[in-house]
Amino acid sequence: MSVFVLLFNARTDNEGIYSTQVGDRNVILMFEQEDDAVRYADQLEAEDFPKPTIEGIDPEEIEEFCQDSDYDCILVTAEMLVTPPTQSLEETDWQPDGKKQLPQDEVSNDIDLEAMRKRLEKLL
Numbered sequence: 001m002s003v004f005v006l007l008f009n010a011r012t013d014n015e016g017i018y019s020t021q022v023g024d025r026n027v028i029l030m031f032e033q034e035d036d037a038v039r040y041a042d043q044l045e046a047e048d049f050p051k052p053t054i055e056g057i058d059p060e061e062i063e064e065f066c067q068d069s070d071y072d073c074i075l076v077t078a079e080m081l082v083t084p085p086t087q088s089l090e091e092t093d094w095q096p097d098g099k100k101q102l103p104q105d106e107v108s109n110d111i112d113l114e115a116m117r118k119r120l121e122k123l124l
Contacts, residue, residue, distance in 0.1 A: 002056035003030035003075065004037035006044070010053040018044070018052055019071060020085060028073045029082065030062055036076060043084050 005028060006018035019026040031037035037054045045051050059075070066073045076082050 001059065003032060003059045003062065004034045004054050004056055005030055005062060006037060006041050006052035007055050008050055008052050010055060017065075022072070026069075026071045028062060028066060028071055029076050030059060030073055031076045033078045036078065036080075036082075040076075040082060040084065047084060049084075 008016040008018070017028055019028045021027070029040070031040065034054060034056070041052045041054060062073055065071070
């Protein structure tokens with residue numbers, strides 16, 4: 001089984017995976033359905049994000065990446081309605097041109113992980 005993630009600059013030296021801030025954690029969204037990933041990517045693009053590429057990846061690969069990078073991951077199932085945050089970071093630890101990198105402790109966040117989990121559980 002594959003999950004679908006959003007990648008920027010896929011298959012380049014400057015590849016980046018989409019994550020969102022939940023509390024003080026970076027969370028990678030793994031979509032169960034490709035259509036849901038496409039819909040989310042379209043919403044991001046409408047908010048002036050660069051256009052991401054949807055990639056099918058083994059979930060164990062993402063989970064291993066998350067462990068190595070100290071990220072969390074959430075499986076977004078077909079029953080969930082997930083939309084991009086209304087606020088985005090002004091600066092990130094990854095830049096499309098690969099020129100600027102910020103340490104993780106300088107990246108701000110506004111979303112509480114527990115609050116997001118509760119909202120997602122209510123959707124079920």
